[in-house]
Amino acid sequence: MxxxxxxxxxxxxxxxxxxxxxxEYLQLTGSKGAxxxxxxxxxxxxxxxxxxxxxxxxxxxxxxxxxxxxxxxGGSELHPVQKALVDAGAVQCGxxxxxxxxxxxxxxxxxxxxxSDEMREALAGNICRCTGYxxxxxxxxxxxxxx
Amino acid sequence: MEVVHPADLDEAVGALAAHPQATLLAGGTDLMVEVxxxxxxxxxxxxxxxxxxxxxxxxxxxxxxxxxxxxxSGDHNALAQLARTIxxxxxxxxxxxxxxxxxxxxxxxxxxxxxxxxAEIELHSTSGTRRLPWDEFFTGVKRTARRPDELIxxxxxxxDLPDFQEFAKIGQRSAMVISIVAACVxxxxxxxxxxxxxxxxxxxxxARRAEEMISQEADPGPAALGEFARLVSEEVSPITDHRGxxxxxxxxxxxxxxRLLERCLSS
Numbered sequence: 001m002x003x004x005x006x007x008x009x010x011x012x013x014x015x016x017x018x019x020x021x022x023x024e025y026l027q028l029t030g031s032k033g034a035x036x037x038x039x040x041x042x043x044x045x046x047x048x049x050x051x052x053x054x055x056x057x058x059x060x061x062x063x064x065x066x067x068x069x070x071x072x073x074g075g076s077e078l079h080p081v082q083k084a085l086v087d088a089g090a091v092q093c094g095x096x097x098x099x100x101x102x103x104x105x106x107x108x109x110x111x112x113x114x115x116s117d118e119m120r121e122a123l124a125g126n127i128c129r130c131t132g133y134x135x136x137x138x139x140x141x142x143x144x145x146x147x
Numbered sequence: 148m149e150v151v152h153p154a155d156l157d158e159a160v161g162a163l164a165a166h167p168q169a170t171l172l173a174g175g176t177d178l179m180v181e182v183x184x185x186x187x188x189x190x191x192x193x194x195x196x197x198x199x200x201x202x203x204x205x206x207x208x209x210x211x212x213x214x215x216x217x218x219x220s221g222d223h224n225a226l227a228q229l230a231r232t233i234x235x236x237x238x239x240x241x242x243x244x245x246x247x248x249x250x251x252x253x254x255x256x257x258x259x260x261x262x263x264x265x266a267e268i269e270l271h272s273t274s275g276t277r278r279l280p281w282d283e284f285f286t287g288v289k290r291t292a293r294r295p296d297e298l299i300x301x302x303x304x305x306x307d308l309p310d311f312q313e314f315a316k317i318g319q320r321s322a323m324v325i326s327i328v329a330a331c332v333x334x335x336x337x338x339x340x341x342x343x344x345x346x347x348x349x350x351x352x353x354a355r356r357a358e359e360m361i362s363q364e365a366d367p368g369p370a371a372l373g374e375f376a377r378l379v380s381e382e383v384s385p386i387t388d389h390r391g392x393x394x395x396x397x398x399x400x401x402x403x404x405x406r407l408l409e410r411c412l413s414s
Contacts, residue, residue, distance in 0.1 A: 014148040015182045015189055036183040038176055038238055039323055050216070050240040056179040057241070058172060060150040061194045103236065124322030125235020 001065050003028070004072025012059045019043040021059035022069060030070040030098045041126035042099040044106075045069050051106040053125075070098040073105055080143055081105045088139030092130035099126050104140050113144050150192045156200040156271060159193060159298055164273045166191040167295040173212060174241035176234065177250045201245065201300050206308070211245025211269075211299045218244065223304075225263075225314035225331050229256045232314075235322050245299045248284075251291045254346045256316060258285065259331040261302055262351035263343030264309075269301040270294075278303060285350040309333035309341070311411035316345075317399055319390075327391040328399045332407035338362050340411075342404050347383035347396050354382040354404065361408065375408060376401035 001008060003026060010025035017036075022028045022045070031054055032042040038053040045054045046068040054067075073079040078086070081104045091097050100123065107114060107122040114122065119140060128136065151169070153159035163169055170189035172178055173196060181187045195201065201212035206222045216239040218230035233239055233256055247257045248268060258281075261268075267278040270293060284292050293299060311334040318324030329345035340361045342354040357378035364371045378401075385396035 015192070017179060017183060037180040038234065041235065041237060044237055050214075051237055052241045053176075053237045055183060056175045056238075058150075058175055058179060058182070058192065058194070060148070060192070061152075061172060061175070061196060063150075063152065106236075121322070122236055125237045 001062050001067055003067045004069060010059075016059050017055045018045070018047070018057035018059045018062045018067070019054035021062075022054060022067070028069050028071055032095055032098060034095070038125075039127065040096070040099070041103060041123075042096050044099040044102040044126065046102065046106065051103055068102075070102050073101065079105055081108065081140070084139040084143050085136065088135050088142065090132065090135035090139040092128070092132045096126060096128045096130075100128070100136055108140075108143060116141075148188075148190055148192065150194055152194050153198060156198070156298070156300070159195065159198055159200075160271055160273050160296070162191075162193050163296045163298060166193075169193045169295075171195060171249065171298070173243045173246040173249075174214065176238050176242040177246060177252075195243075195245075195298075201298075207304045207306065209244055209302045209304070211248070211301055212243050213245075215239040215242050215244065215247075223260075223308075223312060225260050225312040225333070226257070228314040229260055229316070229329070229331075232256065232316055232321075238323075244302060248302065249291065249293065249299050251285055251289050251350075253288055253349055254326045254329070256326060256329050256345065257302075258351040259329050259343040259345040260314060262353055263312075263331040263333050263341045264304050265341075266305070267303045268299060269303055270297040271300045272297045276300070281351070282353075288349045309339075310336045311414055313407040313410045315403055315407055317403065325390065328385075328396050328403055330400065330403040330407055332404055332411055334408065334411040338365050340408065342379055342408075344379070344383055344400050344404070347385040347400055352383055354379040354400075356382060357404070367408075367412070372405050372408065376405040379404040 034040045034042045038056045043054040151162040169191040201210040203210045204213045215230040215233045247255045268284040316326040316329035326346045333341045361375045380401035383400045385393045387393045
């Protein structure tokens, strides 16, 4: 598969998830594992251009696919979403942050000027157990120009 | 574990014929939860995510591989409404209508839509294609009439589609919930009305006495609407679980169906 623009191979043992393969075989530990059932969004990645939970993708089914993880979003610079969250102090424990970054980047790619409601709806699959949603949304609002 | 990535439908059903115990993998949103919690260990997986032959959607035929994200916009108002309420953006980008049909959860949100429209489920195998009416296909909680060698290829909708259609469901928040009650109401200009509900029985339920009563009302007033809601509540058979009591679900079924009918009537 292609991960963050590079061809990567790993020896999948069985039905393990893409999340497991990214973290354990490819040492890409930005994507986090928490609920393992698609509820929390902390493992969000782009798979063939779609925002998905990597815990719900069978690694063997990503064979030949294109994957972008939080590590690959901004290249050597911070992605604008990452910078906005840093500037807004939108990180508490930080565990959910990579998932929010990937989901928010996917939203802004598709809709550069989302309304507040659209933003909330687009991030409905990402859970922050510190309940730091206010700062996350305030940070993302700074990326939205004229609506 | 072996994973088969079929290039086309023939290869897919060929793999199923060769491995009747094979596990079907579409979006993974149901299957991978069981895998991650070690509830199942598949030996052979037939992976359908990139099977082009089941990706087409038209007014009367919805390919099994179509994701809910793609169904969020389209010809059918109720289908778009229900697609938008499923899971989260991440779940909708992966989860497919074929997976929803195949899992056959009582809370499958596309099921009331299919039941209300009298859809048929199209099944393909090496011995050919057959179509089963929804009420022959869904046989119980997570049980269907699909044979192990068959692949769900599409949901087929009838020629005569309603003029108005509405969907709504009840859950604890507006995302990532399993429905406590889900309902679809369809209405034609000539008065014909259909009501289908989910999460209130082992399979989707049609409230046929309520349908018959309200279909004879050209312009239902408050009394007719009240009787309609009462009949819907009588016809469902919900259980009590950690999401809601049987009484609540029964009451909410009538309220929801009446509300959706009123939306149909005012649009």
